[in-house]
Amino acid sequence: MTAIRGAYPVLITPMTEAQEIDWGGVKNNVNYFVNQGVAGIVINGSTGEFVSLSKEEKFQMVETILKEVNGRIPVVVGTAAETTKETIEYTKQAEAHGADCALIINSYYCKPKENEIYFHYKEISKAVNLPIMLYNNPFTSGVNMSTELMLQIGKDCERVTHIKESSGEIAKVRDLARKGKGDFEVFCGAEELVMESYLVGATGWISVAGNIVPKLVTDMYQHFQNGELEEAWAINDRILPLCSFLEGSGKYVQIVKRAMELTGQAGGPARFPRLGLSPEEDQHLKEILANLSIGTHV
Amino acid sequence: MTAIRGAYPVLITPMTEAQEIDWGGVKNNVNYFVNQGVAGIVINGSTGEFVSLSKEEKFQMVETILKEVNGRIPVVVGTAAETTKETIEYTKQAEAHGADCALIINSYYCKPKENEIYFHYKEISKAVNLPIMLYNNPFTSGVNMSTELMLQIGKDCERVTHIKESSGEIAKVRDLARKGKGDFEVFCGAEELVMESYLVGATGWISVAGNIVPKLVTDMYQHFQNGELEEAWAINDRILPLCSFLEGSGKYVQIVKRAMELTGQAGGPARFPRLGLSPEEDQHLKEILANLSIGTHV
Amino acid sequence: MTAIRGAYPVLITPMTEAQEIDWGGVKNNVNYFVNQGVAGIVINGSTGEFVSLSKEEKFQMVETILKEVNGRIPVVVGTAAETTKETIEYTKQAEAHGADCALIINSYYCKPKENEIYFHYKEISKAVNLPIMLYNNPFTSGVNMSTELMLQIGKDCERVTHIKESSGEIAKVRDLARKGKGDFEVFCGAEELVMESYLVGATGWISVAGNIVPKLVTDMYQHFQNGELEEAWAINDRILPLCSFLEGSGKYVQIVKRAMELTGQAGGPARFPRLGLSPEEDQHLKEILANLSIGTHV
């Protein structure tokens, strides 16, 4: 089994002006990230607008990307859905096409109770053979799982091998990493708390910023692994304005899509009702890129 | 055009033990509510588990119910979806089958910005000929629209004839009702603030409790309309424990489904990951029903 | 015993440029409000900067004002302190000088638990013979008392005759008014929810806006009492921009002090660290006053 560790960009879904998936752009971007040397990638995540894609599109995305990557790097697939049944269906499809891991946030509209969340992951875990990365994100799903619940799921569900923590509470990352040792590994899911997460035991980062600075997030993790803390901190300081913009704007999808275009890769619009960046946001992004010495193509 | 006013039960989707839609139960329940004399009903709402239903199921629900109701009472259809495009598709389908109004909450996963929400309703309004009830609910969608935004949408979007307010802020109901006069009517969407909403200008209630006490919610509105405030307050006092249980438990779907069964109508399980009531919750429900002098069949 | 009912302005403490109490201004303002025909006044409240005054100053304020008012209208005195002992001391002093009621918020720094709050009011109630208005305000004290706690205190503590509700939750006002009937009366303490509070059973308002528009808040209550709802709503609509400014700015003390000056009464600076209004805030205040047809003297 491939080890899932390090900084994984969570890809956008490139689209045409008609807001249809740009399949050429999909392949282009995948190869771009492989060539940049990233540890792995995530597809069909929140940044990939998974709730705005149809079932057929999500299925095709999995097929297309896994074929294109062809084992060069691990591919994590977002397979969450509102119902347990549909989540299992998506996860099995990802498994069938050779995904390395399924990233699964809890149901997002029904605000499930803790015993319902436990049930959900338990059922999924029993139904599939793919490693699962449980995903806690109160901002998108409206539910903030307790540390105790996540520890219990990680202990009881054989397939749950990772937990992505996006609540912004560093104590959760610490407690999951220290008390869950042996049961699962912890990934950072909060763009502004990456070094902090590594320092308390996280072994990876599902990274939105990694779309824009894939080399930097890769180097930062490597420095941290090598015990070169000052070098890692230096990169963290450097990318923090970008991370804060992504985390604070509420428009991370549009920022990444625009940045992909500005750096010569495939981006395009997001699906409505998401609208593009305002002139001020666009300018702010360009300044951030300039400060990161990233040349823009537009 | 039918006037949309008064207390409208927002129906559950009855299911079999296999969690498939119980179409006989659907028809049974609809006739039950017509016979109880309710002002109208809502289908495919949050209480109807709309995010847990497939597109085909939602379409069939509209067809089945509108045919069954056959114009006896107004039918409001929940037609929200994550994308603008799909919302329009659902709304047109409801229009095509003779719905009286579309209940539309903003996109629930992407946490849209105010200009994106404005764009969303504007596009829908331009695309359909059906009256629209805009729906603000920060608890399910994660977004709390400002009063200003809702007033603007109500003013600018020709089809938006109603606003359902579920934020729990009575000042929003008041400001919408007083400043939006002539542009739209306001419906209460907070089970614990019904009399308060009527008193500040709301002309209706999309009512979860109305599933369980259809006559009481109907009478309460009628008393209020007749200026019989003490009688209306008396009913409010009487149903408040039920309303609080529905609002506070986070399990309104399961409570209503169980109560439907207990009163001899069609309920059944909710779709996973939603789980049934705990023994304590079940007991609490039975006590509430007993206090309301509602006989149980189970 | 004087009935405590209606709209009571909660007075600022006028100060000189050196931030010392302007005793002449204190007397001037008191007579101004008596002449405006208000139902009563409150002194040493949050608007009076009670935590920024020394014990001696608070004592002298009580003496001075009760002597000046001389029974013409009821005077409510804020007598809260951090400790139970000191609260009793302040309350006894107010009682000794002829106050009509003591307004008492719970301890504000220690964030007391519900049993500690119960104990606090119970001890005070046993120690004094003055009517007490319990005051719930989570924004200033950091604690939001439950409805159940307030009902229990109101039932068990003989001296507690009123509850001032400032949480902004209209359901609390309703439940206190309806379930506490016979035990206590409820006063509105939320500037933006006055009509709403009256409509669900409040019999008075501790009013910050009443400093600036004493006649309007008095007339509004009178209209409501007379069943002239449209006239009451009309005033509410008219003063709402002022109420929202007071509630939303976080600078209600400075706004009232400035407005007192602008209307020819005594105001002056607040004690540091409170600073005066910014030019924008000052302009906004003047526009609000102009819209209320209040002439300014500066």
Added chain:
Amino acid sequence: MTAIRGAYPVLITPMTEAQEIDWGGVKNNVNYFVNQGVAGIVINGSTGEFVSLSKEEKFQMVETILKEVNGRIPVVVGTAAETTKETIEYTKQAEAHGADCALIINSYYCKPKENEIYFHYKEISKAVNLPIMLYNNPFTSGVNMSTELMLQIGKDCERVTHIKESSGEIAKVRDLARKGKGDFEVFCGAEELVMESYLVGATGWISVAGNIVPKLVTDMYQHFQNGELEEAWAINDRILPLCSFLEGSGKYVQIVKRAMELTGQAGGPARFPRLGLSPEEDQHLKEILANLSIGTHV
């Protein structure tokens, strides 16, 4: 000037059953902590019930303790008050009696604006010659200073040499430590985030738990300083249940007072309305102490 660094217990104010200060206990406790080898102590802080003490008591506490300590370890004195004027008065008194630093939280009842907070610290800084530790704690004061404000105060106010951060946001600790380098040092003020704070640059901890486990918190800091991370983490893991109890219970004053008694030092009741521990809380404390191998005397 003494360096202020390391883990500083923030002392309770021991009291007799009549809730008067137990001056013998005060001296006993001070000598106990000196003998335990702590880096320094804090008096008249939140844990010392400073808002529940009279001015005379606070003054006498400073005199008594500084005389008793007699330079053996640094003493930090809490000198906050609601007004700027009184805060300066307290700070000057502490300075006059040889305190090493003043711990100053912003005004706690008036919810000051950022420019008012800036003004407050600027005025204090100009008025005294004592090092100042600015203290940010939204839970007690109701205000959460922005990172930008704290950086600005730290840069502009000569006397501000330290910032105690208790918001629970580790990003604030990091940004203060990294961007404020040269201007001030950062102390942890969140019992559950100590290792995390050290790891991102904090050089000390104002420690409630340090009252109960003075040697452990001292050793933990020393291990961290020596680069012995595993040893530091081991202590952190061990004391975390105590830290969580202190942070989560809302009764840190009473817990520490009770624990002091249980370990043979001076504690006593807190001033009303604070009440003692419930039997369950008492039992929970004893279990925590037993797990820490702390013998109890009662």
